[in-house]
Amino acid sequence: MINRFFSGRVRLIVVLACAPLFSFAQKANWQNLDLKTDSVFGISTERAYKELLKGKKATPVIVGVLDGGVDITHEDLKSVLWVNKKEKAGNGIDDDKNGYKDDVNGWNFLGNEKGSVEFEALELTRLIRRDMKKFANVTDMAREDEAAYAQFRTMKADFDKQVDEAKESLAGIQGFKAVLDRIVTKLGKAEPTAADFEQYKAADAMETRLKTIMVGALKDDTFKDFYKNQIQKGVDHYEEMLKYNLNLEYDPRPELVGDDYANGSEKSYGNNDVKGPDASHGTHVAGIVGANRTNNIGIKGVADKALIMGVRAVPGGDERDKDVANSIRYAVDNGAKVINMSFGKAYSWDKKLVDDAVKYAMSKDVLLVHAAGNDNKNTDVEKNYPNRNYEDGGTAGAYISVGASSWDDDETLKASFSNYGKTSVDVFAPGRQINSTIPDGNAYAKYDGTSMAAPVVAGLAATIRSYYPKLTALQVKEIIMKSVVKVDHPVTVTVNEEPVSMPFSDLCVTGGIVNAYNALKLAATYK
Structure with missing residues (x-):
């Protein structure tokens, strides 16, 4: 479910318990800055480009952004879009015969010739x-x-x-x-x-x-x-x-998608409107991954060689398992080597369908990056879908779950809204007040959420795969996990409405924040 980062902020106003989370002044591009030199707990992206990557050759890497839509006309994104060169734009013909007409920059699994779904039920x-x-x-x-x-x-x-x-x-x-x-x-x-x-x-x-x-x-x-x-x-x-x-009578699917929802093997439905009715969330995510770093406008994405593929599968409500599965397969089949999934839900209609798509991605050497969620829950004990654990046993290896961190290296480092889990969440990354692209008018805005933290990691993964293209998805995950900056002090976590001090090592597998400089330095040692 997209935009869940918003609900926690509203609740604080509703109960009038204290001042809500407001837009604090923070250094521009803070997620890419360095803790030692800039005094904010970013991931040292700028330092990596300056000290490790300058002059190095890189190959473009396609990143599938599975989300609510991407504004492909945005000034900071239009030069970094994936283009399906086998498809002729606007001719209404499936030129590459992949089942999707005019899929030049991606696909929308939430629409048909009548329009697109904006809102959905949970x-x-x-x-x-x-x-x-x-x-x-x-x-x-x-x-x-x-x-x-x-x-x-x-x-x-x-x-x-x-x-x-x-x-x-x-x-x-x-x-x-x-x-x-x-x-x-x-x-x-x-x-x-x-x-x-x-x-x-x-x-x-x-x-x-x-x-x-x-x-x-x-x-x-x-x-x-x-x-x-x-x-x-x-x-x-x-x-x-x-x-x-939460409306039991509301179901937009029959009119605006028109597929046979009971048929999980059905794939050829949707339309080529990758923006959709509300692309604010997906456009923001896309910018974090790979907004143009060289045009001297707007923002700087994490990856300098990412090509953004928009795959629309997430409405204003809960995504459907069939659409998620098809979106993963679409991205994989069209060359994505990293897939960002900034969505999640508490229940699943057909987990096996998604599991099979995840297995397919694993078989094709694709790294999946998933937002841990924004309910301040321990996902070791509370269910969150999708996840890397297969229903029939086993786990997805090249799958990273990401929690959200803040900028100060103190007890507030864990973003208050972020889910956590010593075994279910792998790493944390910046996810508070992240400035990025939003649709219409070449605009920018600051958003909070693990939805923002996941694309930081997806951008890092794309950068590693760009500069070290021989590395496998499993190796890239291993590098990201091994190179975190460990947090050696406790942080505050609200449990049952009471503040509790916890070691950061109890919040995720690695006990740390991802770091681009460390990761790229480590990647250089892999043969």
Whole structure:
């Protein structure tokens, strides 16, 4: 599910417990900077290019960005796009006979000739809808159905809880908005400053609480941006959850995709609109991986030789296993050597279908990089899909799970929202306030999330494979894992709403943050 990095920020406003996570001023390109020289815990990308890679030859590496869409017209991306040279643009013919017409820069598995899916239900919602039909009139249940019915009841309880929480959160943020709008009216300014709120005489306890929050918020943000990004987007987020994600009646698939969803082997569906209705998340991810490093505009991606292949499979809601499986296969078949997957969900419809696609990627020497998720959960004990563990046993070797880190080398190093797991998460990488490309108008924005950390690692993997093309996917993973900067101090993790001090080694397999300089230095020693 994309954009989950946003929900945690909204919740803080809803409960009015403390100042929310605002856009702190931070060094530009901080994720690529060096801890010793720049005093931020980046991955030393710039140092690697300057000291290790200058003058070295490199070959382009295709990176599949499996996401919600990529704006292929963006000024910082249009020169680094994968181009299917076997396909003639716009002729409506499947020139290369791969089953996809006019797939010049990638493919969209969430559409057809009528348009594209923007919002989807959660996988939980879809499973409840499916099982409600099965158990609608249960009177005398066969013994073999007892376990399935018990699972259905557990899922239904989870579903009902999420609906209640979404309603409560929406009411909370609407209440916050109403009080804020009232104060702004009293102030007589369309865009008040921190000083205006500081001087305002609160009429009641709620206004006093809100005043404190706004004074803190507007120290590093404008009122216009705060209102848009944290108030209006908060309202939109929970309204979308209730209207689409948690709506048992909502199903856009028959009209806007029109495939036989029960047929997991079906592959030739979709359209060539790799941008889709909302490409903000995928465009941001693509920029982190490989935005042009030499054009002196915008930002610098991690990889200087990445070619971005957009594969649209993730709507505003939970991705479907069939689309994920087909997206992996599409990327592999069209030459991707690294695949970024900044999405995830708590339930799976057909895990085996995705497992088989992952196995296919492993057989073709492709490295998969997956975001660990943004629910501050221990994924050693709480399920998160997709994952590297096959349903029929065994694990995917060339598969990296990534948690999100912040910039200070102290107890706040783990991003508060990031999932973690001593055995299920491999590494951490920068994932807070990462500035990158967003669609329409050649724009840029700062986002939080493991969705941002994963492409940092995917970009690093692409760089290694560019400069050392003989290395296998397994070797690239090994290099990234062995070259982390170990964190030798505890960090704060919220457990059951209480802060707990934990060694960083309990958060991931390696106990460290990825480092491009160390990785490329190590890669040079491999034969």
